[in-house]
Amino acid sequence: MLGTRELLPGTLDMLILKALSLGPAHGYGVLLRIEETSQGLLSLEQGSLYPALSRLEDRGVLTAEWGKSENNRRAKFYRLTEAGHGRLDGETRRWEEMVVAVANVLDAAPSKA
Amino acid sequence: MFVRIIRRLRHLLFGARSRHELDEEIAFHLEALTQDLVRQGMDPKEARREAHIRFGAPEWVHERTREERGLALFDETARNLRMAIRGLARNPMFAVTFITTLAMCIGLGAAVFSVVDATIWRPLPFPAPQQLAQAVLYSPAAGKNAGSTSADGRTWERIRDQADFLDRAVYSGWVQGVNLTTDQAAAFVRQQRVGTGYFRTLGIPPVMGREFTAAEDVPGGPAVALISHDIWSRTFGGDPDILGTSIRLKGDAFTVVGIMPEDFHSSFDADVWTPLRPSTSGEGGGTNYGILVRIPDGMDFGEADSRLAAIEPPVAAEDAPVRRFGLVGLDDALNSDVRMPMMILMGGILLMFAVGCANLAGLQIARSLARQSEMATRQALGSGTGALVRQTVVENVLLGVIGAGSGLALAYFALTGVEGLAQAHFGIWQPVRFDARVLSVALGTSALATLFFGLVPVLQVGKLRGHRALISGSRVMGGSSHVLRKTLMVGQMAVVTALLFGAGLLVRSYGYLDGLDPGFQPEGVLTVQFSLDDARYAESEDVERLFEQSLDGIRSIPGVTSAAVSLTLPYERPLNIPFRVGTDESTRVANAVYVTPGFFETLSIPLRQGRDFDERDRLGQPLALVVNQAFAETHLQDGPLLGARLTSRTLGADGGVVVGVVGNVQQQAGFSGGDRPVWETPTMYLAASQVPGQLFQGLHVWFSPHWVIRSATSAAELTPQVTRVFEQVAPDIPVARTATLPDVMDQAFAEQRFEAAFLIAVALFALLLAGIGLYGIVAHEVLERRTEMGLRMALGATPGDAVWTTGVAGIRLTVFGLVLGSVGAIGVSRVMQHLIYGIAPHDPVVMVALVGVLGVLAATATFVPATRLGRLDPATILRDN
Numbered sequence: 001m002l003g004t005r006e007l008l009p010g011t012l013d014m015l016i017l018k019a020l021s022l023g024p025a026h027g028y029g030v031l032l033r034i035e036e037t038s039q040g041l042l043s044l045e046q047g048s049l050y051p052a053l054s055r056l057e058d059r060g061v062l063t064a065e066w067g068k069s070e071n072n073r074r075a076k077f078y079r080l081t082e083a084g085h086g087r088l089d090g091e092t093r094r095w096e097e098m099v100v101a102v103a104n105v106l107d108a109a110p111s112k113a
Numbered sequence: 114m115f116v117r118i119i120r121r122l123r124h125l126l127f128g129a130r131s132r133h134e135l136d137e138e139i140a141f142h143l144e145a146l147t148q149d150l151v152r153q154g155m156d157p158k159e160a161r162r163e164a165h166i167r168f169g170a171p172e173w174v175h176e177r178t179r180e181e182r183g184l185a186l187f188d189e190t191a192r193n194l195r196m197a198i199r200g201l202a203r204n205p206m207f208a209v210t211f212i213t214t215l216a217m218c219i220g221l222g223a224a225v226f227s228v229v230d231a232t233i234w235r236p237l238p239f240p241a242p243q244q245l246a247q248a249v250l251y252s253p254a255a256g257k258n259a260g261s262t263s264a265d266g267r268t269w270e271r272i273r274d275q276a277d278f279l280d281r282a283v284y285s286g287w288v289q290g291v292n293l294t295t296d297q298a299a300a301f302v303r304q305q306r307v308g309t310g311y312f313r314t315l316g317i318p319p320v321m322g323r324e325f326t327a328a329e330d331v332p333g334g335p336a337v338a339l340i341s342h343d344i345w346s347r348t349f350g351g352d353p354d355i356l357g358t359s360i361r362l363k364g365d366a367f368t369v370v371g372i373m374p375e376d377f378h379s380s381f382d383a384d385v386w387t388p389l390r391p392s393t394s395g396e397g398g399g400t401n402y403g404i405l406v407r408i409p410d411g412m413d414f415g416e417a418d419s420r421l422a423a424i425e426p427p428v429a430a431e432d433a434p435v436r437r438f439g440l441v442g443l444d445d446a447l448n449s450d451v452r453m454p455m456m457i458l459m460g461g462i463l464l465m466f467a468v469g470c471a472n473l474a475g476l477q478i479a480r481s482l483a484r485q486s487e488m489a490t491r492q493a494l495g496s497g498t499g500a501l502v503r504q505t506v507v508e509n510v511l512l513g514v515i516g517a518g519s520g521l522a523l524a525y526f527a528l529t530g531v532e533g534l535a536q537a538h539f540g541i542w543q544p545v546r547f548d549a550r551v552l553s554v555a556l557g558t559s560a561l562a563t564l565f566f567g568l569v570p571v572l573q574v575g576k577l578r579g580h581r582a583l584i585s586g587s588r589v590m591g592g593s594s595h596v597l598r599k600t601l602m603v604g605q606m607a608v609v610t611a612l613l614f615g616a617g618l619l620v621r622s623y624g625y626l627d628g629l630d631p632g633f634q635p636e637g638v639l640t641v642q643f644s645l646d647d648a649r650y651a652e653s654e655d656v657e658r659l660f661e662q663s664l665d666g667i668r669s670i671p672g673v674t675s676a677a678v679s680l681t682l683p684y685e686r687p688l689n690i691p692f693r694v695g696t697d698e699s700t701r702v703a704n705a706v707y708v709t710p711g712f713f714e715t716l717s718i719p720l721r722q723g724r725d726f727d728e729r730d731r732l733g734q735p736l737a738l739v740v741n742q743a744f745a746e747t748h749l750q751d752g753p754l755l756g757a758r759l760t761s762r763t764l765g766a767d768g769g770v771v772v773g774v775v776g777n778v779q780q781q782a783g784f785s786g787g788d789r790p791v792w793e794t795p796t797m798y799l800a801a802s803q804v805p806g807q808l809f810q811g812l813h814v815w816f817s818p819h820w821v822i823r824s825a826t827s828a829a830e831l832t833p834q835v836t837r838v839f840e841q842v843a844p845d846i847p848v849a850r851t852a853t854l855p856d857v858m859d860q861a862f863a864e865q866r867f868e869a870a871f872l873i874a875v876a877l878f879a880l881l882l883a884g885i886g887l888y889g890i891v892a893h894e895v896l897e898r899r900t901e902m903g904l905r906m907a908l909g910a911t912p913g914d915a916v917w918t919t920g921v922a923g924i925r926l927t928v929f930g931l932v933l934g935s936v937g938a939i940g941v942s943r944v945m946q947h948l949i950y951g952i953a954p955h956d957p958v959v960m961v962a963l964v965g966v967l968g969v970l971a972a973t974a975t976f977v978p979a980t981r982l983g984r985l986d987p988a989t990i991l992r993d994n
Contacts, residue, residue, distance in 0.1 A: 026141065027138055028141065045169065047169035047173060050139065051174065054135070071145075073144070074141070076137070
């Protein structure tokens, strides 16, 4: 069974981009990838995946085309564009900065002075 | 990146399709999830339910997707629009120059396009207009184009009786202003006479009633009339019972048998039609008719033409050249005269448009270069190229919309002016209007000019790698954009060269025509015209009395030095009559004008030999003739001039004797042609007092005589007094027209003046645009080479050297353009050689003026910005870097 931890707002795009940076996938595949790589700790609200995918497609960070799934069904496959890679790098850097910043705040000890 | 914009547009426009795609994606998702759950051991039915629960409501997904898309686009567009407005406001010179250029190009372009469209492009307003044609008689010996659309009665009878494979009708092209009266109302209307079947052939039946029957269209037939919808509603208040009632035209009663549709208009400006009643004598004895035919469905033009050619034309005269029938398309027949001038107008505007667009492109390039660092910075900060392009698109659409909007507003006003001019000079009869075609052409060119030229430079920015622009710092990098801009500049200069050359030729040609010696003194002469086509002036004595009494009255007005009557004025199309000289058997044709004594004195036409007409020249006395020098040189070169005898059936059995020779005056070239619009045509004058009444009556159907009055005071001021004289001697005849002779002269070259003025205005505007473009390039060069010049000056170069080194680039571009444009100018002079008179197509004055004007322009546009360098302090420049 999948875990129940909620996503932080704004991280969905980054996760989708990351999942797709591993290779083209259809929507359900993206979902599975995120769940697997997070070792089941992250659960997506499944329906919210599609608005995000089409938004990213509109922004030009993803392209999509129809193809055959592993069980030979027609499915829409998403792929990261060059801009998408750049966007992922940017988002990752921001995320890391954010993590460091938040960690620093949390680590702060009362001033000795 | 266009793919993306297109995809997004598709989403917006074809929501249904993307909705369908999303449905399919959701279905796939649910199925895959269900299968995975089944694989994990769940019951299939239970698994499907679980999948639906986990996925959530598909409708919500749809809604969210739509929202994300729509809002994102809306947000971004609104943001881009705000940025665009801010950006343009930050650089008002750019915005103003761009919008003004675009507005001028679109405004003038749309106005001229509408006029040209109405004149030569728009199909004639009749059903299947390509099947309408006019029958012509060709003289194959005189060349392919020696056809005449004017037909006489016998010619019409041939067509009527033998060309039964065509719908055909005869008409008179002569429209006359008449008074229409009823017991209740009166109106001044324009009457045209047309044969039976005329409206059927055009394809426009009356909206009420019927057109003329064959029985009505014979000499002595019943007097019936068709009226226009306009007259029906204006004068008769749309009376539904009008058919069968009686109206009076010039006092004669006609029964109304039909009303034409509201939007009916032909090339003849008429509102009342009466039967032509064609004949082979009188009017029908001369070529006073036109023959309209409609080629039946399924027959092509060539076949109709050759079947018509098989009909034997009537023999004109024993020694006349062989003729054959043929067809000329109605649109050709109506438009062939104006096609060339219209194409020149259109060509001029298109060239100006090209220069304008090149300027817009140049402006865009300059702007994009100036914004390279901004773009590069934004790119480095993570803006996708797509976002930059989208922003540029929004910016350009904003510019385009403002430019096109102002352009159309300008066109709306320009149209009134251009239409008035064109109507006066080209006889436009189809209404000039903005229709969907004009609008789409205007908006299409606007979109092209802004989006295309707006994006070309941006695509180059797209290629640019951010770091390069950043490394180069605040300095503006040139590269290929700059080369593109300079290439455009050379092209612009070339176009301007060709355009100016063409305009210069027309101006010189007009100058030549205007400078021709008219052969008379127009200043101080007032002309008054009357129609004597009236039963009261059928007899010679009546006309004579009118002439004498009116001239006596006019001569007694203070200030009037002389006055006379003449059938036609200089520049007017004169009467032609056939005649023979002495015992020579060959028939010749010359202009003939009747005048009263004192005509030559009034117009200051010099008497070279013999005498003017006087009291001796009366009916019953030998017919006296005065000829002009051209006549003497053409027809009387072999014998003594005075006393030469000319015979002509038109002038009576005995013919006349030449009693005087006068100087030439300019006449419209007419059939005796020349290679310019006016010509000193051979003309004979006869005394009005010796014209037989019958001839008067015939002439006055076609010509309205002119009174010419010379005064020491201003001619125009005389008008009220002259009118009073006419009210006394001829109270019931309205004055048709008064004009001063200088005005009449002006009218003679109005078309040439219009063409020259129009083209020179367009060329100067294009020149201004090119100047702005050149200025921009040099200013840019100055900016780019500031540091270099600062260094050079610090190392000892004089400010003059700096200015020269920078400015010479602009001069070089101009010279390249001039050389390239000379090739175009050769083409232009070829095209225009039939429109220019009195100067060679390679007129040296135009060439020198052209080089001079371009030189001044190049020097101004180049050295004004370049001298800024000279004023700079090298130390300041170097410190800045």
